[in-house]
Amino acid sequence: MSKFAKAAYASEAQAGFTHRTAMEEAARCLLCHDAPCSTGCPAGTDPGRFIRSIRFRNAKGAAETIRENNILGGSCARICPYDRLCEEACSRTGIDRPIEIGKLQRYAIEQESIFKLKTLKAPEIKKAARVACVGAGPASLACAATLAAAGYGVTIFEAQEKAGGMLAYGVPPARLPREVLERDIDAVRELGVEFVFNTKVGRDIGVDALKARGFAAVFIGAGLWNAKLPDLEGAHLDGVWTAIDFLKNAANTGGHTGLAGKSAVVIGGGDVAMDCAATAKLTGAAQVAIYYRRTLEEAPANTDELQYAFSLGIPIMTNFVPAKLVGADGKLAAVEFIGRDGKSSASVAADVAVFATGQAPEDMAQFANLCLTAKGTIAADCGGNTNIDGVFAAGDAVNGGKTVVEAVAEGKLAAAEIIEWLEMTQGDNKGRVRPAGEVR
Ligand SMILES: Cc1cc2nc3c(=O)[nH]c(=O)nc-3n(C[C@H](O)[C@H](O)[C@H](O)COP(=O)(O)OP(=O)(O)OC[C@H]3O[C@@H](n4cnc5c(N)ncnc54)[C@H](O)[C@@H]3O)c2cc1C
Ligand code: SF4
Incomplete structure (x- = not known):
């Protein structure tokens, strides 16, 4: 079964651990003395310590460790690139596969929420400054x-x-x-x-x-x-967006982007491009395709993000650079691309083009x-x-x-x-x- 459980704009795509699966995963932890996972976290969230707490069924202690070190522990549990941080450093990798640290962090913070655990409190003595x-x-x-x-x-x-x-x-x-x-x-x-x-x-x-x-x-x-559109012919057309404006509009309208039945093209190969493409698809676009100027191997997007886009049926066309935005009556009608080889070209019909090419x-x-x-x-x-x-x-x-x-x-x-x-x-x-x- 796909690791992505749901496909709707406001529904969480990935399922977390149940109590039983969290305990099973925590039991796989080697409780390393030097805990390389903990040094692998830039914010010092200290997985070695909170996994130990989970293992000994101390959910409050686990949530406390996370909150004390990383106040955004809940959000980081969902969107951190674990595969190149703590999980990459995990000693268990040498035996079979790394501990799913992100999902254990999510479990601990979910327990904090479910049982309304008080993990932090404001200090009683205040400073003047x-x-x-x-x-x-x-x-x-x-x-x-x-x-x-x-x-x-x-x-x-x-x-x-x-x-x-x-x-x-x-x-x-x-x-x-x-x-x-x-x-x-x-x-x-x-x-x-x-x-x-x-x-x-x-x-x-x-x-x-x-x-x-x-x-x-x-x-x-x-x-x-500050998101800027590229200096391309047709960039002023209705339907041409920067990634930030596109995502912000989806967030502010609760996903009512007016894309139902329309065709969208996203330009870029990073996480932001994957988010734009997924948002277009989940808010009703009939066709969504990503165009990236390099190869898939060179794309900076996370593996999870790429897999998510694929799971939604979004193709990624590589080695294409946008050349021109073609319009009719002031609205976008097509995006023209040229191939990286300088010989090939493509003209793609589109109502919406989103440029996820950097902020x-x-x-x-x-x-x-x-x-x-x-x-x-x-x-x-x-x-x-x-x-x-x-x-x-x-x-x-x-x-x-x-x-x-x-x-x-x-x-x-x-x-x-x-x-x-x-x-x-x-x-x-x-x-x-x-x-x-x-x-x-
Ligand atoms: C679409 C997208 C997807 C991402 N996905 C991931 C991901 O999966 N994992 C990951 O780790 N990172 C991801 N990132 C990157 C991550 O979001 C950023 O690195 C992080 O948010 C940076 O935090 P920040 O506080 O520096 O800036 P921001 O999050 O940009 O916050 C800056 C805040 O300052 C406010 N502000 C700006 N100017 C002023 C002003 N003059 N006065 C008052 N307020 C002001 C803004 O409104 C904003 O609220 C993603 C980014 C984007 C755009
Ligand atoms: S490195 Fe891996 S096995 Fe060792 S303490 Fe951290 S999560 Fe557990």
Whole structure:
């Protein structure tokens, strides 16, 4: 039977473990002393420890380990690329196959939800300093949760009307059910973090104004929200979308994309392209095809994502580059491609074309006089320090677009750096300068 259980826009595609299968899987774990799986997780979610808890039927302990280390443990359990992180590092691989760590993490967080287990609580002693986080995506949520757990007051300013960043507006609910994301966000809220929505920092309020309002430090986790269409003839036609706008429209309309019976072409070979194609199919498109400029082996999409697209009957045509978008009465009618060999060509009838060919940062200069890289991302070190004292940044806006777990890891690192900065500038260690090369 296919590992993908359902095919509907808002229904989760993959089934999780039952209690019995979770116990069976946990029993396969070798309980390694050095737990390479734990070092394989960028966010330090510590599978070695939480699997041990599951094995000894301590679901609360397992959920606590996950939440303490990765506040987005529920979402990561659904969409992390385990196969190239913790599961790739798993010692059991040498015997037969790796432990299904992602599904065990999902099981533990499901137990937390089913039995309403209290895993984290806000600290009783509060610190005086307050921190503003820009954006409510994974980087900011992880940074905010770490700061709040350490007793700092944190307010997140988010441009959209809900939290989650790309998890709320990009990743389709078939892969990440919205109630799972909501539960993760609630865990951040329960630590005392406040949210201000529909407020775009740089437009509605400046970084300097945040500081003037009493926020001692500002963290920027603004992601990559500038999606551009390629410079192709016909790119202005009705029916031509960027991936982000297409997925955001599906998210905002609850899957009512108006695609019923229509034909859609998705251009790209990454996870985002697979998500767009699956969304088109699950929201009613009669025909969906993906066109990618290289070979399938070169496609950056995850194996699971590719398999999911195939399971929905979506073909992937390789070695084709879009050349022109052809329209009739202002609407898209066809996409013309040329082959990588320079000789072949294809003209594909389409009502909708979605370009999943990458996202870029918005104009980050909106925040303050931040130093930017040549790609327009924020220049920051691995602790999130920018060129401006008291302004930190991490996540996609700095790394140029990676994964949720990496955004979480970077948000946590930036929080640790902010705490140290606050202690040196406002707290007990005020005036202390960290010696060059000092390791925290
Ligand atoms: C379609 C899609 C599918 C993906 N699938 C996966 C996957 O399966 N697995 C995986 O690990 N990763 C996946 N990713 C990548 C992952 O979503 C990102 O790496 C992660 O969300 C980055 O987190 P972030 O907090 O840096 O940025 P974001 O998630 O982009 O969040 C940034 C937030 O900041 C807000 N913001 C921006 N500017 C401002 C401003 N000026 N003021 C206030 N708020 C602002 C935005 O509205 C947004 O809410 C996917 C990405 C996309 C687009
Ligand atoms: S590496 Fe694999 S077998 Fe070892 S503790 Fe981690 S999950 Fe268990």
